[in-house]
Amino acid sequence: MNDILGEEYKGDSMFVAECRRLQSIYRYEIGEEIRPYTDRYGNVHYYGNYISNGENPKEGCWKNFLTEHAFNYAKDRVEHKKKYETIEGDRLFNNLLSSQPMAFNLFCPLRQMRKESPETATKVIKVALPGYPIHIVTEVELEFIPENHMELTGDKSAMDAIIRFEDEHGKGGFIAIETKYSENLGTNVAYDRDDNGKKIPRAKSIEAVKELQCFKLEEERLIIEGKKGLTQIYRNFLLSETYGHKEGLLSYSIILAPQKHRKTDDEFKSLHNELRDEYKDKIKNIYLEEFVNNIVSVCPEAYKSVFERFYDRYLNFDKLKNFD
Numbered sequence: 001m002n003d004i005l006g007e008e009y010k011g012d013s014m015f016v017a018e019c020r021r022l023q024s025i026y027r028y029e030i031g032e033e034i035r036p037y038t039d040r041y042g043n044v045h046y047y048g049n050y051i052s053n054g055e056n057p058k059e060g061c062w063k064n065f066l067t068e069h070a071f072n073y074a075k076d077r078v079e080h081k082k083k084y085e086t087i088e089g090d091r092l093f094n095n096l097l098s099s100q101p102m103a104f105n106l107f108c109p110l111r112q113m114r115k116e117s118p119e120t121a122t123k124v125i126k127v128a129l130p131g132y133p134i135h136i137v138t139e140v141e142l143e144f145i146p147e148n149h150m151e152l153t154g155d156k157s158a159m160d161a162i163i164r165f166e167d168e169h170g171k172g173g174f175i176a177i178e179t180k181y182s183e184n185l186g187t188n189v190a191y192d193r194d195d196n197g198k199k200i201p202r203a204k205s206i207e208a209v210k211e212l213q214c215f216k217l218e219e220e221r222l223i224i225e226g227k228k229g230l231t232q233i234y235r236n237f238l239l240s241e242t243y244g245h246k247e248g249l250l251s252y253s254i255i256l257a258p259q260k261h262r263k264t265d266d267e268f269k270s271l272h273n274e275l276r277d278e279y280k281d282k283i284k285n286i287y288l289e290e291f292v293n294n295i296v297s298v299c300p301e302a303y304k305s306v307f308e309r310f311y312d313r314y315l316n317f318d319k320l321k322n323f324d
Contacts, residue, residue, distance in 0.1 A: 004028045005323060006048025015260050019182035021320055023096035024048025026313050030061050035094065054093030064093055064101045066309055070108035074101065077143065084156050087143050099160070099181040102314060104142055106179065106256075106292075107161040109306045111140040113299070120300060125163060128294040129286075132165075132175060132252060139164040144176075152242040154204030155190055155235045173250025176240040178233075179288075180257040181314065185267045189229030201226040205235065208242045214282075219274040233267050237283055253283040256291055258315060289315055 005024045012020060027034070027048055035050040054063040055075065062071035078089045091098050114121035114137055122137045144162045146152060161177040178185075191199040201224070209215065209223050214237075222228035230238070237253050244251025257264040268285035275282075292315065296307045312319075 002048075002323075004048070006034050007046045009045075009047055015262075016182040018260070018317055018320060019258075019314075020047065020049050020097055021323065022314070022317060025319060025323065027051055027096055030063065032063065049095060049097040051094050051096065055089065064096055065108075066105045066313070067109060067112075067306055069112045070104045073108050073111070073142070074104050084145060084147075084149065085143065086145070086156065086158050097182055099179050099183055100143075102181050103160040103177075103179040105310055105313075107140055107142055107177075109303055110163075110295075111142075113303060114140050122165075124295055124299045127298045128291050129163075129175065129254070133167040133173065133250065134165040135168040137163060137165050138172075146239070146243050148246075149239065150204070152204070152246060153208045153235065153239045154192075154202050155239055157232065157235050157239060159236070159240065167250065171250060172248075173252070174244065175252045175254055176236070176243075177254045177256055178236055180255065180261060180264055182261075184263045185255075186232035189231055190235055191229075202230070205230055205238060208238045212238070212241055212245065214238075214241060214276060214279040215274055216276055231267075233271050237271060241279075241282065251282065255283070255285045256288050257285075259287040259289055260317070 005021050008017065009020065032051040034046045034048055035052040037045045037047050037050050039045060051063060057063050057065075057071060062068055065071040065074060074092050077085075077087055078092060081087055087100070092101050092104070095101070110121060110125065113124065118136055118138070121140070122134060125137050126132075126134050139162075141162045141164070142160065144159045145156050149156050159176040160179045163175045163177070165173050165175075167173060190202045190205055192202050194200050206224055209220060213220070215223065219228065223230065233255070240251055240253045243249075255264060255268055265285060268283070272280060272283065289311070292307055292311050296304055296311070299307060
């Protein structure tokens with residue numbers, strides 16, 4: 001076992017192994033020891049992306065978080081977690097590889113920027129996400145699940161981040177964002193069970209498919225008949241569109257992942273190709289590198305170093321050459 005990188009996980013793809021090593025380097029840089037990980041068979045491993053007591057930062061270092069604001073917001077969300085929310089404290093504070101704290105590290109600075117100056121945050125976000133009808137950004141939230149989610153699609157998949165805005169006519173809208181780092185988009189299918197315990201398509205999701213009419217006719221038929229399951233990317237898109245439809249809001253969806261995350265490209269294409277033409281511009285796949293670099297190019301100096309540190313921690317794979 002490498003004292004810095006820790007133990008290799010044999011199930012990692014080459015890309016995931018690189019991400020794990022990069023986060024292990026970050027753990028070493030902030031002076032944290034590896035937390036032992038016990039698998040379901042009782043075997044103890046030392047994977048370099050796990051730390052202990054991340055909820056107790058040390059002076060000048062917030063462990064899994066790049067800013068004090070991100071740490072404080074994460075702690076507040078865990079302490080005031082709603083019954084239907086899926087935020088999990090250990091994953092948030094102690095798993096350096098998880099995309100959940102990564103989303104906090106990426107969007108909490110924008111959240112803080114908006115509180116200080118909506119105009120500045122709007123300028124930065126419009127450069128980072130060109131082509132959207134954003135006149136003014138009104139809110140940046142994380143781990144958002146609509147309170148009426150069971151009435152919408154029956155699914156409580158969280159939007160990792162949501163950027164709310166008003167267009168030039170004062171109409172409200174939002175961009176729902178799914179962030180991925182090393183994880184793939186989930187392949188688990190949403191379903192209900194009939195009186196005999198048999199899996200059947202989730203009724204609320206099917207209602208949403210029929211109401212929105214966002215899929216091509218053949219794909220819609222397969223979904224309704226239960227011959228095509230709704231995996232995570234489909235459920236996320238349906239929840240976003242149904243929420244926007246019910247609330248009378250402009251709605252868009254984005255997937256943010258590293259350029260090396262090829263499976264995200266494949267998942268995005270599978271959904272995009274099945275949408276009706278009028279829905280195709282409703283969802284985009286954007287590389288995380290592009291998004292961060294766009295922010296760095298225009299954000300205030302006070303924030304530039306934060307996003308540069310974000311890039312170095314999560315996306316600077318060249319650092320791995322020094323540990324070969």
